[in-house]
Amino acid sequence: MTRRTGWILALLMLGTLPGCAAVIVGAGGAVLADEVVEDREGGDGLF
Template sequence: MPRIHMILALCALAALSGCGAVIVGAGGAVIADQVVEDQQGGDGLF
């Protein structure tokens, strides 16, 4: 039974680390959009 808990914990960790990359990427896109808006005016990328 403890082996199953270890496998589930590793799966959860992998899923959370994948989501973290998506969140960081989305944050970078928002910052890039703001920079483009500041430099060029208009509504930027989005």
């Protein structure tokens, strides 16, 4: 692997991190919402 290829791969990984973070935070919010629904409504919640 050349030095240029390494830089390109590093920049691609840095570019995709914010997208992954948004997915992880969104999934965490969905789990919290599910817990709230289960507490209020009883039963199985959203999932």
